[in-house]
Amino acid sequence: MPAASSGDTIFEHRFDNSLWLLFEPMPWLPTLSATLLLPFGSATDPDGLDGSGTVLHDWLQRGAGSLDSRAHSDALEALGVRRGGGAGREAATLSASFLAEELAAVLPLVASMACAPRLDESEFAPARELAQEELASLADMPAQRLLDALLRRFLDGGPGRSPYGSRDGLARLTPASVRADAEHRLGPAGAVLALAGGGTWDEVRDVAGRALGDWRGASLALPEPTLRPPGQEHVAAESAQTQIGVAFPAPPPGDADVYTYDLALHVLSGSMGARLFTEVREKRGLVYSVGASYRALHGFGYTMGYAGTTPERADETLRVLLAEIRRLSEGVEADEFERARTGTLSSVVMQGESSSARASRLASDALLQGRARTLGEIRGAVEAVDLEQLNAYLAAHPFPPATVVTLGPRPLSQDVAA
Amino acid sequence: MRARGATRRSRAELRFDHTVLPNGLTVIGEYNPHAVSVAAGYFVRTGARDEAGDVAGVSHFLEHMMFKGTDRRSAADINRSFDELGAQYNAFTSEERTVYYGAVLPERLPQLLDLLSDMMRPALRQEDFDVEKNVILEEIAMYEDRPHFRVFELGGRCFWNGHPLGHSVLGGAASIRDLKRAQMLTYFEHRYAPSNLTLTVAGDYDWQAVTADASRLTGSWRSFEAGRELPEPQPAAGDGHTEDAALSRVHAAAFAPGVAATDDRRYAAAILANALGDDSGSRLFWALVDKGLADSASLGHEASDGAGAFVGYVSAAPDRAAQVIDIYRQVLVHSQDNALEPEEWQRSQRKLATGLTLRAETPLGRLVSLGVGHQTLGRYQSVQDVVRAVMESTVEDGRALLAERPFDRLYVHRLGPDGTPE
Numbered sequence: 001m002p003a004a005s006s007g008d009t010i011f012e013h014r015f016d017n018s019l020w021l022l023f024e025p026m027p028w029l030p031t032l033s034a035t036l037l038l039p040f041g042s043a044t045d046p047d048g049l050d051g052s053g054t055v056l057h058d059w060l061q062r063g064a065g066s067l068d069s070r071a072h073s074d075a076l077e078a079l080g081v082r083r084g085g086g087a088g089r090e091a092a093t094l095s096a097s098f099l100a101e102e103l104a105a106v107l108p109l110v111a112s113m114a115c116a117p118r119l120d121e122s123e124f125a126p127a128r129e130l131a132q133e134e135l136a137s138l139a140d141m142p143a144q145r146l147l148d149a150l151l152r153r154f155l156d157g158g159p160g161r162s163p164y165g166s167r168d169g170l171a172r173l174t175p176a177s178v179r180a181d182a183e184h185r186l187g188p189a190g191a192v193l194a195l196a197g198g199g200t201w202d203e204v205r206d207v208a209g210r211a212l213g214d215w216r217g218a219s220l221a222l223p224e225p226t227l228r229p230p231g232q233e234h235v236a237a238e239s240a241q242t243q244i245g246v247a248f249p250a251p252p253p254g255d256a257d258v259y260t261y262d263l264a265l266h267v268l269s270g271s272m273g274a275r276l277f278t279e280v281r282e283k284r285g286l287v288y289s290v291g292a293s294y295r296a297l298h299g300f301g302y303t304m305g306y307a308g309t310t311p312e313r314a315d316e317t318l319r320v321l322l323a324e325i326r327r328l329s330e331g332v333e334a335d336e337f338e339r340a341r342t343g344t345l346s347s348v349v350m351q352g353e354s355s356s357a358r359a360s361r362l363a364s365d366a367l368l369q370g371r372a373r374t375l376g377e378i379r380g381a382v383e384a385v386d387l388e389q390l391n392a393y394l395a396a397h398p399f400p401p402a403t404v405v406t407l408g409p410r411p412l413s414q415d416v417a418a
Numbered sequence: 419m420r421a422r423g424a425t426r427r428s429r430a431e432l433r434f435d436h437t438v439l440p441n442g443l444t445v446i447g448e449y450n451p452h453a454v455s456v457a458a459g460y461f462v463r464t465g466a467r468d469e470a471g472d473v474a475g476v477s478h479f480l481e482h483m484m485f486k487g488t489d490r491r492s493a494a495d496i497n498r499s500f501d502e503l504g505a506q507y508n509a510f511t512s513e514e515r516t517v518y519y520g521a522v523l524p525e526r527l528p529q530l531l532d533l534l535s536d537m538m539r540p541a542l543r544q545e546d547f548d549v550e551k552n553v554i555l556e557e558i559a560m561y562e563d564r565p566h567f568r569v570f571e572l573g574g575r576c577f578w579n580g581h582p583l584g585h586s587v588l589g590g591a592a593s594i595r596d597l598k599r600a601q602m603l604t605y606f607e608h609r610y611a612p613s614n615l616t617l618t619v620a621g622d623y624d625w626q627a628v629t630a631d632a633s634r635l636t637g638s639w640r641s642f643e644a645g646r647e648l649p650e651p652q653p654a655a656g657d658g659h660t661e662d663a664a665l666s667r668v669h670a671a672a673f674a675p676g677v678a679a680t681d682d683r684r685y686a687a688a689i690l691a692n693a694l695g696d697d698s699g700s701r702l703f704w705a706l707v708d709k710g711l712a713d714s715a716s717l718g719h720e721a722s723d724g725a726g727a728f729v730g731y732v733s734a735a736p737d738r739a740a741q742v743i744d745i746y747r748q749v750l751v752h753s754q755d756n757a758l759e760p761e762e763w764q765r766s767q768r769k770l771a772t773g774l775t776l777r778a779e780t781p782l783g784r785l786v787s788l789g790v791g792h793q794t795l796g797r798y799q800s801v802q803d804v805v806r807a808v809m810e811s812t813v814e815d816g817r818a819l820l821a822e823r824p825f826d827r828l829y830v831h832r833l834g835p836d837g838t839p840e
Binding site: 028031033077080082097125134136139142239342344347350 | 497501504521549555556564669735765768769775781783
């Protein structure tokens with residue numbers, strides 16, 4: 001059924017096995033992008049087996065159907081497929097971009113990784129070893145370490161666990177444990193296949209149905225994220241800069257207030273003319289990088305702020321960062337609002353030019369809010385917000401206390417968040 | 419050869435536009451009737467390679483200063499103007515060039531051109547210079563914490579062995595601290611000649627309006643010549659290392675002689691590098707990443723003005739770094755005797771063709787290859803021209819490159835806790 005709005009269209013279909021197919025035609029493009037979202041991630045890793053989802057995601061790509069790892073990879077590449085994807089907190093992704101005319105050849109190869117992975121014993125050890133290497137590499141990536149530490153401090157339980165896993169968790173994995181994990185959560189229910197680009201709906205539905213319509217398997221429901229009490233934490237690291245991260249709850253994805261909230265965040269940090277960039281970098285020269293953005297998990301939204309600065313400027317940087325976040329509650333000016341609106345609407349239009357951007361947005365919308373939005377719907381919803389509404393919202397919803405995590409050579413001199 | 423179909427559909431509909439203004443500024447455009455946005459940018463043929471030693475990092479620092487105001491606009495005005503246009507915008511500096519760009523909805527192109535053109539004649543105010551110096555120093559500190567970036571600067575300097583392509587884009591903290599506004603102004607006045615700039619537009623635009631705007635906005639720019647030295651490279655081979663006990667991993671950058679951006683063999687070099695070191699399905703991938711020995715092992719080819727290089731990266735745990743780097747090296751060296759298979763050549767051709775076509779989906783994605791391509795070659799190449807050139811390169815072209823045995827002259831620079839030579 002096309003869900004058309006303002007000239008843009010999304011086709012969707014639910015197969016008998018619950019797999020959800022979405023397609024946005026971009027008929028002027030010779031290319032087609034596909035995102036297959038599998039609803040397993042670190043949030044649902046089995047207890048004590050942190051990293052199981054990440055190793056499973058890698059193992060899936062090491063041979064499927066009648067093809068071993070090498071043959072499967074060669075087959076995709078002979079078709080000129082650009083592959084992507086990764087293992088995340090709530091979902092693992094297999095993505096591919098290719099020429100639309102190759103759809104019938106490419107999609108079965110991509111699909112087979114989910115519905116007919118070989119999970120050959122010989123491929124398990126290297127898959128786990130690669131995950132262990134990636135975990136070890138984190139030590140030299142302070143910004144990524146900060147993100148992991150911040151979410152671990154901010155979120156309780158599964159959703160706070162890092163997709164990189166843990167040393168102990170990875171060490172405990174066995175071929176049998178990961179196969180058992182796949183039995184529980186590698187299934188079509190909750191999975192989404194989203195495509196955008198050249199091609200027709202009839203062909204997409206037909207090819208996807210043949211490739212994945214018979215897929216069987218169990219799925220796990222995603223846990224509702226719960227929060228730990230806000231607070232401040234420091235992680236010691238021998239780095240040139242102190243990494244600063246803050247997080248606090250925001251409206252959940254799909255909530256009617258999300259568009260209003262998003263415009264407020266745009267005023268805070270949507271561009272180089274926004275408040276954070278102006279106050280922290282342009283006026284004070286405290287940082288190269290500073291920003292705040294809305295993030296979402298299934299049924300839960302939050303805002304994450306970030307800045308990186310040399311240790312002697314870290315106290316002042318955090319102070320200005322938090323002050324600007326709090327100051328938003330006092331409302332925004334009419335010209336700031338206009339710029340945020342123009343920027344948001346313009347980026348919505350530009351998103352509609354990239355097949356991979358559209359495919360991944362369709363898939364994440366489906367996962368996070370249970371429905372896909374056309375760009376026309378998003379445009380309409382943004383246009384419906386006015387300044388009074390935005391300021392009323394900000395006055396009525398002061399920003400909640402933030403969790404603050406820093407990573408660097410020394411802790412901040414005072415508890416600035418208090 | 420099926421990738422020829424990649425761009426067949428839109429081939430007849432794209433249009434190339436080109437003019438050179440009396441002041442020497444080149445203006446080019448690629449009109450795309452399917453675009454709903456338009457991207458525009460100034461491509462300046464100046465970068466780290468054009469810097470004297472006492473102003474190391476000035477190109478990049480200047481790039482920041484171009485956003486800090488003009489006679490007509492303050493820094494805040496510039497940022498606000500971009501926002502009022504709903505622009506996606508940024509700038510970058512490399513060894514080869516400095517690029518300022520933005521993308522907007524088509525009706526806002528005139529204002530975008532006005533803004534970008536005004537920025538090309540910056541005020542370079544002392545107070546802005548002093549504040550921005552701190553931002554640059556923070557950026558340098560940020561990259562200090564990114565060893566996978568730092569190792570390329572360290573290694574590139576050694577490999578290029580005195581050649582300007584080995585210059586650091588960021589410069590060093592010391593050279594930036596010492597840099598004076600007057601030195602930056604001198605650099606600007608010698609490098610930002612209209613003839614050294616290309617104004618590039620891609621997407622939905624009106625060519626007559628673009629040329630009229632460009633003439634009006636840049637008509638007062640003074641003409642002069644800005645050259646570039648193109649010395650013959652004498653690249654180093656062998657090993658180098660930089661000790662950093664704070665790191666947990668060994669990060670290695672690898673370099674080998676390649677071909678220049680104007681060399682017809684550049685397509686074959688790109689395909690060869692992809693076959694050996696793409697992040698999936700390449701020889702290095704199967705030898706190292708697939709086996710879980712390294713979390714990253716890659717090789718690409720960088721074709722620059724007058725010279726080129728194969729450039730790669732590998733990282734590993736300290737206790738097996740020697741083994742991993744040895745395998746990395748052996749894969750490249752053995753490829754010179756272990757003939758490329760036609761199938762692996764074709765896979766890389768097709769992957770590159772798909773990647774080129776994908777990047778051209780958006781005007782902003784197309785802008786960079788359009789501007790860089792024209793500035794390098796002095797002529798237009800459509801995406802389909804490039805795809806065709808890639809698909810027509812033969813495995814014999816790749817074998818001919820390998821016959822010159824570039825990987826016998828591999829230079830590998832290690833950064834990490836085990837700085838001692840083996």
